[in-house]
Amino acid sequence: MSLDNDLEEVVHEFLVESYENLDQLDRDLIELERDPKSAERLGSVFRTIHTIKGTCGFLGFERLEGVAHVGESLLSRLRDGRLLLDADITSGLLAMVDAVRIMLARIESEGNDGEDHYPSLCARLEALQEEVAASARPAPHEAESMMETGSPREETPFSTEEEMSEIETTGVATPAAPLPVATERTFSEELEEGRREGADPEVRSSGGVAESTIRVDVHLLDRLMNLVGELVLSRNQVLQHTQQRSEAGLAATAQRLNLITTELQEGVMKTRMQPIGGVWGRFPRVVRDLAVTCGKQVDIELDGRDTELDRSIIEAIKDPLTHVVRNSIDHGIEGPAERLAAGKSATGRLRMRAFHEGGQVNIEISDDGRGIDPEKLRERAVARGLLTHEQASRLNDREAIQLIFLAGFSTAEKVSNVSGRGVGMDVVKTNVERIGGMVDVQSTVGAGTTLRMKIPLTLAIIPALLVTTAGDRFAIPQGSLLELVRLESDVAKRAVETIRGTRVYRLRGELLPLVDLKHMLRIPQESDTGSEAVNIVVLQADGRRFGLIVDAINDTEEIVVKPLGKSLKALSSYAGATIMGDGRVALILDVLGLGQEVGLVGRSHDQGVGAQARTPGEAGEAGSGDEAKATDAILVVGVGETGRLGLSLSAVDRLEEFPAERIEISGGQEVVQYRNDLLPLKRLADLLGNSLRASSDGEGAGVLQVVVCSRDGESVGLVVDRILDIVEENIELRRRLSQPGLLGSVVLQGKVTDLVDVGTLMDDLASDTPTRVAA
Amino acid sequence: MRALVVDDSKAMRMLLGRQLRQLGFEVGEAGDGLQALEVLRAESQWSVVLVDWNMPRMDGLSFVQEVRGEPDWAGIQLMMVTTETETDQVVRALEAGANEYLMKPFVGGALAEKLALLGVLAA
Amino acid sequence: MARQYATYYLGDEYFGVEVKQVQEVLRYQEMTRVPLSSPVIRGLINLRGQIVLAVDLRRRLGLPDRPEGTLPMNVVLQTDDGAVSLLVDRIGDVITVADEDFELPPENLRGVSREIVRGVFKLDGALLLVVDPARVLDFERRAETLAA
Secondary structure, rough: OOHHHHHHHHHHHHHHHHHHHHHHHHHHHHHHHOOOHHHHHHHHHHHHHHHHHHHHHHHOOHHHHHHHHHHHHHHHHHHHOOOOHHHHHHHHHHHHHHHHHHHHHHHHHHOOOEEEEEEEHHHHHHHHHHHHHHHHHOOHHHHHHHHOOOHHHHHHHOOOOOHHHHHHHOOOOOOOOOOOOOOOOHHHHHHHHHHHHHHHHHHHHOOOHHHOOOOHHHHHHHHHHHHHHHHHHHHHHHHHHHOOOOHHHHHHHHHHHHHHHHHHHHHHHHHHHOOOOHOOOOHHHHHHHHHHHHHHOOEEEEEEOOOOEHHHHHHHHHHHHHHHHHHHHHHHOOOOOHHOOOOOOOOOOOOEEEEEEEEEEEEEEEEEOOOOOHHHHHHHHHHHOOOHHHHHHOOOHHHHHHHHOOOOOOOOOOOOOOOOOOOOOOHHHHHHOOOOOOEEEEOOOOEEEEEEEEEEOOOOEEEEEEEEEEOOEEEEEEEHHEEEEEHHHHHHHHHEEEEOEEEEEOOOEEEEEEEEHHOOOOOOOOOOOOOOOEEEEEEEEEEEEEEEOEEEEEEEEEEEOOOOOOHOOOOEEEEEEOOOOOOOOOEEHHHHHHHHHHOOOOOOOOOOOHHHOOOHHHHHHHHHHHHHHHHOOEEEEEOOOOOOEEEEHHEEEEEEEEEEOOOEEEEEEEEEEOOOEEEEEHHHHHHHHHHHHHHHOOOOOOEEEEEHHHOEEEEEEEEEEEEEEEEOOOHHHHHEEEOOOOOEEEEEOOOEEEOOOHHHHHHHHHHHOOOOOOO | OOEOOOOOOOHHHHHHHHHHOOOOEEEEEOOOOOHHHHHHHHHOOOOEEEHHHHHOOOOHHHHHHHHHOOOHHHEEEEEEEEHHHHHHHHHHHHOOOOOOEEEEEEOOHHHHHHHHHOOOOOO | OOOEEEEOOOOOOEEEHHHEOOOEEEOOOEEOOOOOOOOOOOEEEOOOEEEEEEEEEEHOOOOOOOHHHOOOOEEEEEEOOOOEEEEEEEEEEEEEEOOOOOOOOOOOOEEEEEEEEEEEEOOOOEEEEEEEEHHOOOOOOOOOOOOO
16 A cells, blocks of 8 residues: 555654554553453553554554454443453453564554454454353443442443443543533543543543643753743842842842742653653563563562653653663562472562652562572672672672672573563663663562662753862762762871872762862863862762862752754763853863773673772772773874884873974974863884984874873873774783883784873973983 | 544554645644644634544544534534444444544545535535 | 855954854953863853853864954854854955856865855955855864764
8 A cells, every 4th residue: 555645744654643542552451450340441542442443444454453443342342231341352452462462563664564364363362252251250230339438440341331431531430420521621620530540540540641631842841841941041140140139120120030940840840751651551561472482470560650751761661661661570589389389389480660759759579489598699709700709709799789880790691581682781771871860779588679760850950969179060869979078288198198199089988089070071270289188079980989179169059951963973072061150161070981981890790899988998909900901902193104103091181183383492492382282293204213214294284193002191192193992911922122212012902002001101201301212 | 615634643644634735625634632622712713624433532422522512613514534443433434423434445436425425525 | 146144254264153053243252271181172151141162263273263362253153052152363354246256266275164155255356265164164083082
């Protein structure tokens, strides 16, 4: 069947709405298995299939219409109480839904509903209605008496079309009540009611409410959110100006503006909120299918499905949630025999719970399965080389359980059909932390496992701490903030110690590694007197703490997060930018990114549960040792036609390109202006002697490839011809070289590579006696 | 002439709207009875409203009752859109004040015929 | 066909960008520097709530920095990556040029200029260099931050 453009649009819409309705239907069917008489759910299921069938008639999808028709007949019997839902019928209906999905997918890809009439499915569905029809319990009498006494109607199967249609339309369990009349309510009340209904799982399940809400283009919502962001900024600015004046009238107006803005902001943010039930809805089906696959019996319980989250966040947690659920069923919950042997019921329980707490959403996924054995995790961590035997043995049970979040821990496990797919719990953790959330797991051997996520409500407007460093303001999202410490200068001298180059502070007996924001961002030190008070912002990222030294700690404020453009996305230190009350832009620090940048937080492997568990005294030493190993990567550069040089990546700051025209001469030394400073240049070709020098002045000389290396705030730009690769290998010096500036030769990737002694080069620079190594 | 299509399925609204436009109507849409009432209140000069039976929030029947309870709207023609499985509903809709009904799926000239019957379409 | 170009100067060199790509032209705006970013990026500007990346066109072209105390002007462009401001020395007029006066960049145009100049309009007594905004912004390929 070929479709003209106009119809194509209709078909597209038909697909979108059918998929949506089918998702709801899956949930309803699973619920119905538990409560087979729920009139609301039966009505909802019926309507979905009914609508699909009706629309198919117009669009010429006869096969789909045929399957939907048989399904509809069966459903109408269920709806009318002539038939009682049981496991067989549920399976039949689920099979029908699968067939409908297949046909919809085919319509989507090919434009037709295929060749298959699904005769056996149709026969099965027809048989189901015949077979059980006889044994079904007709209950008109019961229904009547129930109505008279006004008992809750869910308990009663319904016999007449009339009652049924009322349930469908009102979705409220008041049998004799007239249909809702809305004439006296304002539109906004309507909307509010719509929202509340939408959030109420009971009413939601009547099928209609999801549709009764108005659909708004997501882009429009985003635009509204942006505008509100602007308004919040303007409000902040007005408030700031108001504080500097003392006009009573202005102050009152500003106060009112403040209140209205806050309310509007909340309102608009709410429009972006969706109940988590939208995502959870698919889990009953997932759990049912998985349990069948694994030969297990699992009951799922969903709690707090009306808990709302920003839509962007819901998107982000979908996959992590699915993974956790899969894990629970695959690894957590035991098979029926094992459970019975352990004195448990044959059916396992999986509980998903969501609730608000302290401005965050908590999500818990718990099972009553076999739990995680910390001893086994310790063994595995050692076997995988993630921890030394000693480190592992020092972990207490709770810490050991957190090992499942280490990269390379769960992935290499026996890959099963279910939780295989190569995704580990580390990915769950990373994804949740990416949106500013936290994950934690607790487990008791034999009793079960609970995984907890704490997730921010929204990403767009967040509370943040504002700090100042080197005259610039930065915003730090409050989610990663633990505490603030201010050390007066005399205290600071004693309290801040240096262990192998890392500054640490003893915070309540624990060693807190410190990093200076100025240093991290490579902002040139002005006049670091060292005699002033030290302000430490204690942060947590990826489960590890560190202290960020800033010049001043200002205030907390609600900030509007604005994304950075592509050109700045590569900088992992920033999460975005925001506009301050005075109209200037401030960068928002990405705490996780900063932590990784300084190596305090693992990028993937060395997530350092071990480091956490170390005793304070050796933390610094062991930490730096580990890091040296982890970052023992070599940047391989090409010089001249054949020259290969290696630079320890730990010495490398950045790679830059400079136009050759920017080279200037200062004191006989080639320099470029770089970050408000002069960057001395060294041509690495000089190290290799004249023979290779010539070609580097040839093609490509218009742009210099420069490796910027820094140490103690001093930088040097090493001019190379090509950046070749970064390799991580255990290196072994093959030949020591007498050449100054070179450490020796190694074989990397099968090729001889000379290692540059960046330290010596920098020493020479510092002593201001440039090496003249060219022979 | 202006026609309002009330149906919770957007695909259905698009389908009906398309046919109505071909017949020369200016078409409005609403996703359920309540929304349709809003539209009727906000804009006048609707000649005919095509109403689905099954809708959330406010279904077709209640909508018909609502419209017929408002004297200002007496001139609006109401057409119930149902399926063959809902014949008894047609009767109830007509009793409540609907002027016509249309069975889904309607083919060929069925829509035009019914509209002509209502006098909102020059035959 | 005739097109309109917004023109500006870097030193004596005369540049232009098609008017339809220009959002607005502004005098000097305060900026917030972005540590760790490319030296070409001078900072972020708040343009009525919109955050605009300021690119120093002199640095991008490999020209020496403008003398201390001279403030650049902003030519704000609409790009796929949001609004971007080119920091230039002086703003010229909006002029109308004819397509037939367009030529590809001359062979003797130097390295970086050649990379980002799409072509040249031969005007009476002047050459107008046409800068391609997309190429101006394509400077980050190599400058990604490395593991420190």
